[in-house]
Amino acid sequence: MSVLQEGSGETNDCLVGDSVNVPNNHLLRGPEVGTTQDRKGQNEPDCEPRSGQGSRRNARKHRPGPKAGVARSLGRYPFLAEVKVYLRDVRHAYAESTFVEIERKLPYIHEVLLLLKSRNLVGTMNPNKIGQLEIGAFVDWMNAKDGLRTRPLGPGYQKKLLQHLGNFLAYNDNNIIDRMVRKKQLKRPREPTIPQSSFDEEELAAVIVALEEAADRSLNALGVFGHAVFCGFTGTRPKEIRLANRSDYSENYWELTVYHPKGENAWADPRTVRVCSPGRGFVADFMGLRARELKRRGIQDGRDLPLVPRFTKSGVEQWPDNALHNVKCDVERSLGLRFDFRKLRRSYGQNAFDKGARMDHVSKAMGHATVSTTQRYYVRARSAAALDEIDRVYAVASVDSIRADCRKARCSE
Incomplete structure (x- = not known):
């Protein structure tokens, strides 16, 4: 049973692609803090579950089309409906690895929004209408506020999710994330600086x-x-x-x-x-x-x-x-x-x-x-090298010479 429909008694199927089994505590647990355990998608759903697929599929065959002059309905899952259009249009604008990441994360964000909607924390799933309430609830979920998660997501992972969500909403003429940042209502997560190791010349030569x-x-x-x-x-x-x-x-x-x-x-x-x-x-x-x-x-x-x-x-x-x-x-x-x-x-x-x-x-x-x-x-100033450089600078003008110059200056006055 999916987390999003806990207690509903309905069987969940995928809206797109093949069916997957989503762990019950997946959205409440997530990756470890400070990590992005999503490279192979082991912590993310491949697609969005829904219930009653067979009966709705048969009913859709006999459903009348939209009337002239009436806006097209996005259906029960407006977010995923627009995700399909977005992925089709931007496919050639990204490298293959980046596109696969986007293709994986947007359905994951959709499942999070469904969870928040089931708890009455968001008012809409329509990308054109998502506003400050929905973004605020999504950020609170990432930071494990009000018991929405057992632990917060790492800042690097939060940054990626907000970036992909912001690009998707901007594609739908909704710049709510940029507006919230400009008004200081939202602070983009900053990925911590991770020390990067390297070989010195001897170690490099030994490997080669x-x-x-x-x-x-x-x-x-x-x-x-x-x-x-x-x-x-x-x-x-x-x-x-x-x-x-x-x-x-x-x-x-x-x-x-x-x-x-x-x-x-x-x-x-x-x-x-x-x-x-x-x-x-x-x-x-x-x-x-x-x-x-x-x-x-x-x-x-x-x-x-x-x-x-x-x-x-x-x-x-x-x-x-x-x-x-x-x-x-x-x-x-x-x-x-x-x-x-x-x-x-x-x-x-x-x-x-x-x-x-x-x-x-x-x-x-x-x-x-x-x-x-x-x-x-890639490249950092090593602490030892920085201290040696400071010692070299101060060695040019020693403390004794500075004191002597000060005494001469006072005597000349």
Whole structure:
């Protein structure tokens, strides 16, 4: 029995898609505080339940259509009816992963609103008419006020839900969330700053050496080694390397032109990155292993071949995202390592900054539109380095010299 119809005695079916079983305490419990346990949707319903599907479906066949001049009714579930139209219209405006997230979260928000309506906390489910009362009740539910939940949602998860709800309502010419923010009636949740770990130069070299030794024996490890080398010594994203061709890389200048910034269906300008000097030997080793395998298979190294190819029985292809992730996990287990391509990318930026590179230059090399993105998620001023810099500044003018200058100034008066 669904939480939304507790005690009704009705059987719930899905309005869209296949039927799912929603846990009774799902909306009252939710993800842990400070986490977003929704990446695979394990804490979210796939679709919205409703009762009496069979009888209403038969009745709908004989229901007369709307009369001329009369506005179309949105039915019993106006929110979901408009969600279908919204998803159809914005599908090509988002990357696939983002669209899947939207497709999952809006029905989840609809189920929350149904719960609030069953408790007489909201007055309407129509996206065109949702107002301050409904938004306030939804925010109270996220923050577990008045016993609506057993614990609040994390601020990052709250921010995502409000963002998707706001975009959906704005599509329906309802800017209630923006108006409430401007009038100080609503404060957008701020995602806390999460410390991001990175490898120092010695740790990075140890990981790359272990991967290179495995790449000499395994073709799967060779693919992981290639992605790790370019992520760790050019600061590129793994999806950018996965989509790169051989023609994009110049061995004479150690430069790689990224023609697919941020991966598929992402809008950004191409940029050129350069292999930093500590990684050039590793990159040369990878290109040697790559050429050796192509020669063994009798394949001509053409410009259209992937930069980091996946060798299969049928030939050479680009690495699929899921396959690369699974192979990386297998390599980690076999070598007893723990690493992440994104951590290697962060290590590139952090090590460059620690060596004295300016933050805006690091941000530009990593392909960020603003320095704030680099500072928030990738590169931080280390506490020890900050204290050393302060000591260096104060060492220029010691306390004794400052006192002497003050005495001279008083005597001259």
